[in-house]
Amino acid sequence: MTALSHPPTIALPLQPDDVPGERCPQREVTLFRDHPLLLDSGAVLTNIRVAYHTYGEARQDATLVLHALTGTSAVHEWWPEFLGAGRPLDPTTDYVICANVLGGCAGTTSAAELGDIPVSLRDMARVGRALLEHLGVRRVRVIGSSMGGLLTYAWLLECPDLVERAVIIGAPARHSPWAVGLNTAARSAIRAAPGGEGLKVARQIAMLSYRSHQSFAATQAGQRTPGVPAITSYLEYQGEKLHARFCEKTYVTLTQAMDTFQPTDADLRSIHAPVLAVGISSDVLYPAAEVRGHAALLPRSTYWELDSIHGHDAFLMDAGNLPDVVRDFLHR
Template identity: 30%
Template sequence: MATLLERDPNPQNFYASLIQGQKFAVIPELRLDSGDVLESCPVAYKTWGRLNESRDNVLVICHALTGSSDVSDWWSPLLGGGKAFDPAHFFIFCANVLGSPYGSASPLTTDPRTGRPYASEFPQTTVRDDVRAHKYVLDALGVQSVAAVIGGSMGGMTTLEWPLCTATGYVRSIIPIATAADHSAWGISWAETQRQCIYSDPKFDDGYYEPRPEGQPSAGLAAARMVAMLTYRSCVSFDARFGRKPQRQQRARHVQEPPLDLPRTDVPIAAATVASAAAVGGRSERMKGWAARRDPSFSAQGYLHYQGQKFVQRFDANCYLHITNKMDAHDVTLGRTHAQEIEGSTGDGESILREVLAAAPPGALVVSVETDALFLPEQQERLAACLANATLAVLKSSDGHDGFLLEFEQLGTLILDKLRRDFPQYYLSVLDGDVGLLDDVEGRTAQPGSGSLTGEVEAW
């Protein structure tokens, strides 16, 4: 059982302070899939709305890789009166995953055994560990059952695990979005490329760096984010948005932009080396020309530099390594079938997947993005084929994987229609009293220029 807290048990965590209005709980001992035990394990979360008398009007929202517990930051057009996530009818819960920098146990939290931050010694967690930890918090809040679990990308992985890690019937509906039953070789390879960017930065120092924006391996982390952005969007969206336009000029803006120059690891050049180069034909002048060419010439380059620098200001490198490894390990069938059955199976394993997903509630809504190149639409088709009585819906978008964070109107309509069909009883009355942090939602929609911390809408 978790104990609900009045304040953040790790106030020194800079990144957790970026998420406003979080609540906290602590789990005395959380045993992980790895066999390690996290003592005094904190969990950060946010809620909107109220529990009904039967304590079962619960929506669990699962955030993506670099998202947070603040649904109003990255899915705000879906949250509010008359929208998909309506606090007048539902108790909405979103918790920060283990390993993320935003307040739950992670490399940034203090190891109670040493009194120091875990850093790279933080034990590896899994998506299933996240579900168990968040279930402890729901128990502490008095939740009896969950109406629906909803999430995209890594959040979709978590969505699939919720009914498999809890008692039959505890979760009554699921909506996995832009996700898969396991992380593909393609996804693993992109993640490894990003990790190598971080490892190659000398400031990484095996993970023992100052865990603040100015202290971490910023060049490596920014480069990793740039690589990731290419997997989140599509060729069509980049060509349409940037083409071969030159790097834009800075202009006055209401939203403060980080500088566009990609942080680099400085390599000092000794004066003697410069003098020697000049003696052999002015090499130093040529070096200056090379350095100038590192600056963005095209708008697409400038956008990637902007994304890299913005990310350095809001995310931690050790946490990024941890969560990408967590995604790589995701496989809903792992440990849920006998070895001889796996060895004796033929084909692509759909019979095994169908057997495992039989524990999920029937009638799932699986959502795909038509141009997704990271989690291919074929992966959602496979899920829909293996989930009992599932429906597959496709978001029309040229923006690739990030379409689930950008196509608010399409997605909101799909989710709202699904919830109204499955749970008409919750729409017959309005919950009395305060419905949570609605004041935090009103007027905050993730539109271009809104200044979202973790969302993917950009006015750049």
């Protein structure tokens, strides 16, 4: 491709390589200092800052964790059931890496810094590959859930030489019209009410798709405050909570990246790494049948279903035997 010399190269500010932290510090490195990254959009970037966490001793093979839409690289904060001795992500025997995605708002070069430049899931995988090269990692086992599951498909297509095996939890290979429609409504809310109120509504829309009818019936029935339905106060709280820690431009950028990732069936048939795909029985965002159907196109896939009433978020709040299934597959 010869376009490298034509679009202007956008040089992002240089950053220090490391940021001190606590017991599990977040680190930062500036990549693409000398060799620019060509994005799928045609834009060219240099000096991309990547924020990441590592767990365990450095080695040439590792397990790469890919976080969800509003997640971060701090796996110890949001997935403690999976991280620890004897668990799927075991720092006593494995080198575990998780990086904040390009266009996010948790330390890696953000959507606000990128301006109007769109990013793709494949762009995110290319940045992740550069991070692995920086860390001296040559082979990875990849595990991703929700948006991280979609991103895992991008890694399988973009970096087949690096991925030894992969686990995809609660995610299809591409967004259906239903999923695109939900994200479209969320982005419309943000654009209609910029400054935070739209982001709160976007989160409320998303939360309705992250749980299920049965889950809300079991957990949000009745009233917590006189005259206010429990589900209303719950959704309002979730909107306020996300507004306090997230960026509306990031929400738009990342959901657009998810919606535009549309690998073909032929693309999926070209993936030869072993893949464990996990569907969730009550998931209304990514129905189990959709997850299973896309996984069936992979030449070396295994499908397992998590039985829970709690919908898409069950992988976080009602994991059941999932940690054991994932551990056995990752270290087979």
